[in-house]
Amino acid sequence: MAININTVYKTVLLILNKEERGYVTPDEFNKIANQVQLEIFEKYSDDLNQQLRVPQSDTDYADRIANIDEKISIFKTFGGTTYNANVPSDTYFELKEAGQDLPIYRLGAVTYKDEVELQRLQRMEFYNIQKSPLTKSTESFPTYLLENNRLYVKPSTITSSIGVSYLRIPSEPRWGYYVGSVGQYIYDSNVYNVTSINTGPGSLTNSVISSVEDYVDGTYGGIVNDPLYPEWNSLGPGSDLQLSITVDNGTISSVDVIKPGINYLPSGGQQITVAATALGGGSGPAEILLQASDFNGNSTYGSTQIELDISEQTNFILRTLFYFGVVIKDPQIIQVAASQVQRDEINEKS
Numbered sequence: 001m002a003i004n005i006n007t008v009y010k011t012v013l014l015i016l017n018k019e020e021r022g023y024v025t026p027d028e029f030n031k032i033a034n035q036v037q038l039e040i041f042e043k044y045s046d047d048l049n050q051q052l053r054v055p056q057s058d059t060d061y062a063d064r065i066a067n068i069d070e071k072i073s074i075f076k077t078f079g080g081t082t083y084n085a086n087v088p089s090d091t092y093f094e095l096k097e098a099g100q101d102l103p104i105y106r107l108g109a110v111t112y113k114d115e116v117e118l119q120r121l122q123r124m125e126f127y128n129i130q131k132s133p134l135t136k137s138t139e140s141f142p143t144y145l146l147e148n149n150r151l152y153v154k155p156s157t158i159t160s161s162i163g164v165s166y167l168r169i170p171s172e173p174r175w176g177y178y179v180g181s182v183g184q185y186i187y188d189s190n191v192y193n194v195t196s197i198n199t200g201p202g203s204l205t206n207s208v209i210s211s212v213e214d215y216v217d218g219t220y221g222g223i224v225n226d227p228l229y230p231e232w233n234s235l236g237p238g239s240d241l242q243l244s245i246t247v248d249n250g251t252i253s254s255v256d257v258i259k260p261g262i263n264y265l266p267s268g269g270q271q272i273t274v275a276a277t278a279l280g281g282g283s284g285p286a287e288i289l290l291q292a293s294d295f296n297g298n299s300t301y302g303s304t305q306i307e308l309d310i311s312e313q314t315n316f317i318l319r320t321l322f323y324f325g326v327v328i329k330d331p332q333i334i335q336v337a338a339s340q341v342q343r344d345e346i347n348e349k350s
Helices: 005-016 026-051 065-075 121-133 310-327 331-348
Strands: 075-080 080-083 092-094 104-111 141-148 150-154 162-168 177-179 185-187 208-210 216-222 232-234 240-249 251-262 269-276 284-289 304-308
Touching: 026 065, 026 092, 026 304, 026 310, 065 304, 075 216, 121 141, 121 150, 121 331, 162 269, 240 269, 304 310
Parallel strands: none
Antiparallel strands: 075 162, 080 092, 092 150, 104 162, 141 150, 177 185, 208 284, 216 240, 232 269, 240 251, 269 284
């Protein structure tokens, strides 16, 4: 279970007693939160290595090795590779799948046909063992060299079916928000996605490019390209976009996004058409042209939770407070947070 980023942000602000957010903005929080998440994540390998040398308790929930491995397991995954044979004398496997780089933080086991694990070697060993028939790599005992994010595999008869297990890079935490009517920051709980549209009151009002002035006053809702709402349409990809349109004095006064949808064109230019009959009647449809600024990727909307295990919430808050103490130049906060983090680390390792 991930750590709720809104809970952390509110807790930190409460501790700092800065409800007006005068010293720590959401953008500063997001940058600090990413740094703290990476620090905690990086420590897992060192902590696990240290605990492997210490006798462990077999009591439920008290085995430290199992607990650390459970925290790491959130990021464990598996992916394929892409064979590159442009130059016969320099063939290798790229750490890519479907044309996309694998988000590798640390490489784990490399396997052939999901059955045989390849042995990782350094350059000198990689070439020297090929000189003897007794040690030469075979498909039953393959080897590889990792350099420049490429896998050089022996024997050269292996040209496919190489998979890798790895720890993926954690997603950057993001406390998404929009600005309220009096300038306050309002948390956006919708999941951040570059192909999703910003939610909230009036978020698409300025994107209306065509409407008439004889619609019937009221509020109308619909889901774009949903069979239940045939009058709400869009050309191109995308789904699950739910809108609410308010008509005042016969004219559209507000277009609110209730659900952000997904897989729309983040570059903008995609048009949504709402038939006049869906707005109580009128002489022409309403047309909304999506702009690049209407999407999460070009705004502050959309949130990404902290991916660490929920058991890290206290540690995360303390480390965040330490950095906030630096930002607002408060030595007391720095001292208290640093001493508590140090105490917790000693207790964990003793």
